[in-house]
Amino acid sequence: MNFELTDEQKDIIKAAREFAEKEFPDIAQECDREEKTPDHLWKKACDLGFVGVFIPEAYGGPGLGYLEHCLINEEFWRVDPGIGLSILSTCFGSEMILLFGTEEQKKKWLPLIVRGEAITGAAITEPDAGSDVSSVTTTATLVGDEYVINGNKMFISNGTRAKFLQVLCVTEPNAPSLHDRFSVITVETDRKGFEATQLKHKLGIRASDTTEITLTDVRVPKENLIGTAGRGFQQFMSFFDHTRVHVCGQAIGVAQGAMEQAIKHVRQRQQFKKPLASFQATQFKIAEMATRIEAGRTLYQKAAWFLDQGKLNSSLISMAKWFTGETAVRVTDEALQLHGGYGFIGDYAIERFYRDAKIVEIYEGTKEIEKLIIARALLGKY
Numbered sequence: 001m002n003f004e005l006t007d008e009q010k011d012i013i014k015a016a017r018e019f020a021e022k023e024f025p026d027i028a029q030e031c032d033r034e035e036k037t038p039d040h041l042w043k044k045a046c047d048l049g050f051v052g053v054f055i056p057e058a059y060g061g062p063g064l065g066y067l068e069h070c071l072i073n074e075e076f077w078r079v080d081p082g083i084g085l086s087i088l089s090t091c092f093g094s095e096m097i098l099l100f101g102t103e104e105q106k107k108k109w110l111p112l113i114v115r116g117e118a119i120t121g122a123a124i125t126e127p128d129a130g131s132d133v134s135s136v137t138t139t140a141t142l143v144g145d146e147y148v149i150n151g152n153k154m155f156i157s158n159g160t161r162a163k164f165l166q167v168l169c170v171t172e173p174n175a176p177s178l179h180d181r182f183s184v185i186t187v188e189t190d191r192k193g194f195e196a197t198q199l200k201h202k203l204g205i206r207a208s209d210t211t212e213i214t215l216t217d218v219r220v221p222k223e224n225l226i227g228t229a230g231r232g233f234q235q236f237m238s239f240f241d242h243t244r245v246h247v248c249g250q251a252i253g254v255a256q257g258a259m260e261q262a263i264k265h266v267r268q269r270q271q272f273k274k275p276l277a278s279f280q281a282t283q284f285k286i287a288e289m290a291t292r293i294e295a296g297r298t299l300y301q302k303a304a305w306f307l308d309q310g311k312l313n314s315s316l317i318s319m320a321k322w323f324t325g326e327t328a329v330r331v332t333d334e335a336l337q338l339h340g341g342y343g344f345i346g347d348y349a350i351e352r353f354y355r356d357a358k359i360v361e362i363y364e365g366t367k368e369i370e371k372l373i374i375a376r377a378l379l380g381k382y
């Protein structure tokens with residue numbers, strides 16, 4: 001057994017940290033306030049090889065693992081979660097092509113993502129289909145050689161920036177089993193009938209693009225089907241097993257960044273003629289934050305490592321996603337508390353981190369859904 005990261009992984013962390021520390025702080029507040037994605041940084045990050053590191057060399061990537069992608073997420077989110085998400089979510093959805101696409105589809109789409117020539121995304125959620133993915137109603141009907149797609153998608157990341165999205169649709173409405181009615185179809189966003197509207201005034205991660213999408217008679221060639229018709233639900237469940245660990249990296253990054261801000265503040269701020277850091281109550285808070293972060297990091301790195309070894313463990317991934325999500329929310333809360341009233345005022349980054357952290361308990365499976373997956377593995381299905 002070896003808990004040490006490789007030299008290559010340590011170099012990746014160092015490079016990601018240097019990039020984020022150099023590029024993010026000056027624009028972080030502005031991107032949050034004005035709800036804008038810093039696309040020039042996405043391009044730079046692609047040039048430096050930070051985007052889509054799990055994509056194999058045959059499709060233009062460096063062929064590293066999901067663990068390396070998590071490590072970069074952690075470093076970016078440590079400096080600014082919103083900007084980190086706006087850069088690294090640009091390859092969210094590529095996992096579906098990697099896992100289920102044909103050789104031709106992989107060669108067509110994946111190199112564009114790594115080179116910074118295209119942004120992608122995954123569109124599952126609908127106004128009435130969130131945690132319950134099987135209640136998706138967007139339809140894709142095969143007419144001749146084309147799918148004709150109609151429906152509405154909700155909360156879709158990168159909807160206004162993406163060149164193409166992996167969309168979950170009902171294609172086999174009459175299949176006896178509900179779970180065998182869906183398919184995944186790549187939809188190019190310049191197709192007639194595709195419309196994305198940015199959702200404004202989010203609580204956090206405001207430097208990222210979250211959208212509502214309307215698909216009205218959108219026609220795509222039948223070759224845009226990813227994987228097998230009728231297996232879309234199962235494909236997305238497998239997809240989430242691969243993408244949830246990335247959220248763990250985000251969660252530990254935002255927690256780590258918040259703790260470092262708290263440490264800096266309690267060393268400087270004096271009350272009762274002493275630094276806040278000298279009070280045992282403060283020391284206990286810092287010790288608890290550091291321990292939770294370390295436990296979360298160890299848990300998610302184990303889950304990601306197993307994934308990269310081809311030993312997928314859904315329950316372990318869900319444990320990591322729930323635990324790191326809760327860690328992010330708790331640590332940012334305590335870190336803000338240690339800033340007192342100053343934490344409540346927007347001049348300090350901790351206020352933004354506190355708002356940004358909440359999303360990791362919601363997207364890609366809420367913490368309640370993660371617990372259901374863990375319990376199901378132990379108790380069976382009820």
Ligand SMILES: Cc1cc2nc3c(=O)[nH]c(=O)nc-3n(C[C@H](O)[C@H](O)[C@H](O)COP(=O)(O)OP(=O)(O)OC[C@H]3O[C@@H](n4cnc5c(N)ncnc54)[C@H](O)[C@@H]3O)c2cc1C
Pocket residue numbers: 121122123124125129130131132154155156157158210359362363364365366367368369372
């Ligand atoms: C900023 C942002 C970005 C997003 N990006 C994307 C994206 O790119 N693509 C995409 O497809 N979706 C995306 N989502 C959607 C996200 O995945 C969903 O919001 C999430 O899955 C929860 O669905 P919901 O919001 O409909 O909540 P609901 O499913 O309505 O859940 C509400 C509450 O009820 C709980 N609940 C639901 N069912 C159960 C149950 N059986 N047992 C116990 N508790 C339950 C939930 O845990 C939650 O606390 C994004 C969301 C946000 C906010």
